[in-house]
Amino acid sequence: MPSRRTAPTLLRSSCPIAGALDVVGDRWTLLIIRDLVSGRRRYGDLASAEEGIPTNILADRLKRLEASGVIDSKPYQQNPPRYEYGLTEKGEALKPVLATLGVWGKQHVRGTRLPEAMKAALSHS
Amino acid sequence: MPSRRTAPTLLRSSCPIAGALDVVGDRWTLLIIRDLVSGRRRYGDLASAEEGIPTNILADRLKRLEASGVIDSKPYQQNPPRYEYGLTEKGEALKPVLATLGVWGKQHVRGTRLPEAMKAALSHS
Numbered sequence: 556m557p558s559r560r561t562a563p564t565l566l567r568s569s570c571p572i573a574g575a576l577d578v579v580g581d582r583w584t585l586l587i588i589r590d591l592v593s594g595r596r597r598y599g600d601l602a603s604a605e606e607g608i609p610t611n612i613l614a615d616r617l618k619r620l621e622a623s624g625v626i627d628s629k630p631y632q633q634n635p636p637r638y639e640y641g642l643t644e645k646g647e648a649l650k651p652v653l654a655t656l657g658v659w660g661k662q663h664v665r666g667t668r669l670p671e672a673m674k675a676a677l678s679h680s
Numbered sequence: 681m682p683s684r685r686t687a688p689t690l691l692r693s694s695c696p697i698a699g700a701l702d703v704v705g706d707r708w709t710l711l712i713i714r715d716l717v718s719g720r721r722r723y724g725d726l727a728s729a730e731e732g733i734p735t736n737i738l739a740d741r742l743k744r745l746e747a748s749g750v751i752d753s754k755p756y757q758q759n760p761p762r763y764e765y766g767l768t769e770k771g772e773a774l775k776p777v778l779a780t781l782g783v784w785g786k787q788h789v790r791g792t793r794l795p796e797a798m799k800a801a802l803s804h805s
Contacts, residue, residue, distance in 0.1 A: 566789070566791055566792065567730075567732070568730045568731050569791060569792050569793055570714070570730075570731070570782075570785075570792060570794070570795075570798075571781070571782045571784075571785025571786040571789060571793065572710060572714055572778055572782045572785055573711055573785070573792075574785040574791075574792040575781040575782070575785035575789060576708075576710060576711065576781065577789070578789065580705070580708075580710070581705060581706060581707070582701050582705040582706070583701075583705075585701060585705070586695075586697065586698055586701065589695070589697055605692075605695075606692040606693045606695070606698050607692070645788045648784055648787065648788060649784060651780040651783070651784070652777070652781055652784055653697055654780070655776040655779070655780045656696070656697050656701065656704075656777055657695075657696045657697045657700070658696075658776070659696075659700050659773055659776070659777055660695075660696025660697055660698070660699040660700035662773065663700075663770045663773060664691070664696060664699030664700060664702070666691055666694060666699075667695060667698075667699040668694055669695070669696050669697075670695075673695075673697075
């Protein structure tokens with residue numbers, strides 16, 4: 556069932572692979588999803604990913620992901636307002652994409668290895 | 681076994697998901713892989729994908745993909761020189777990534793559907 560919170564988008568084609576890449580097709584978005592899968596929730600935790608995501612990109616991607624219904628946010632502090640982020644059902648459904656990318660990377664990109672914690676998180680998908 | 685033709689790259693981290701995204705993490709690369717999976721071989725065929733890939737991006741991605749050992753090329757004409765492109769073992773191994781993206785897109789991006797031909801091609805992965 557398609558998510559109801561999908562933001563209106565102009566599709567490049569009717570191909571679902573292209574449609575998926577319009578949402579997650581860049582170097583950073585799926586790393587944010589990875590970190591949410593592994594339990595990071597707050598902006599500062601996401602900003603401290605070891606890949607060194609630029610904060611303007613992190614802020615932009617969080618906004619886009621929320622607009623397309625992949626993540627949601629709730630305030631955990633009022634003044635100043637601060638939010639925790641979480642995966643929606645649509646976001647959780649990206650786990651198999653992370654898993655296949657991880658398998659391919661591990662096998663074909665030298666010098667990479669999947670941490671045990673991430674293996675466990677993805678195996679629940 | 682890691683491919684021997686991997687171009688030297690500076691990894692952002694030891695995470696295989698990040699490593700994979702360094703190779704295929706953009707809006708276009710996996711669409712080129714999709715088209716090679718579906719049997720397109722020549723530059724003109726790849727350039728005519730319905731998403732309208734800009735030719736400078738296509739040329740750049742073909743060059744990068746060959747440098748990282750995901751595709752290879754062989755000349756089919758000498759004067760002027762023209763090449764056919766094909767997936768290496770490392771490139772064929774991306775089929776599960778395409779498949780999981782396609783499943784997610786079909787389920788979560790409105791207005792998309794996976795053509796029968798592509799379903800068949802990906803089910804052989």
